[in-house]
Amino acid sequence: MTVGHVLYLVRHGEQVDAEYGVADGPLSPRGERQARLIADRLGGVPFDNVWHSPLQRAAETAAIMGKQLPALDPKPSPLLFDCVPTEYSPEMPHAFEPFFNAVSEEEVDAGRAQMSDAIAEFLTPSRETRHDLLITHNFVIGWFVREALSAPGWRWVGVNQANCGLTIIRYRSGRMPELVTHNDLGHLPVELRTGLADPQPY
């Protein structure tokens, strides 16, 4: 039986001053520890490809992982940039509306196009065994999980991942996409489970 195409989705480590809503920046000391721990967690996986968002917080996460796992050869991909893939939809809880009011139509159009290309590029079945690591952003992973489950377009909101949480989706020919694990934080001690609106200590 073939293993198929296995996608390991990792949200970047915690960014310095993330709580102040800064656009990008280096990893915090906690973010660096998170990156080392997710590298330990994935140490035995024979990765075929490693792609990361070009933003600094994702590139630094990839660099730390690459230092610890020298077989990795991380490459930037613009398909993994942070983005907003849809506009507000009435099916979403009202609490999300103010967030979308601050996002322009152009940004949403760009996000939608980027996610369409990203799905065509990354979320594909394979007859061969393939292990790909994608280091990216919360909304991008939420969109990929929604896509794997064939959930409606608005349902990416509220699908959240902690910094350096691990989500795995497997694609096999003739099978439905399989969500193997979502936002697994088993490799992170409680004080390193950051990036979620509600703390997740378990």
Ligand SMILES: O=C(O)[C@@H](CO)OP(=O)(O)O
């Ligand atoms: O701003 C955020 O909450 C998310 C959106 O994707 O981004 P990041 O994973 O880069 O923190």
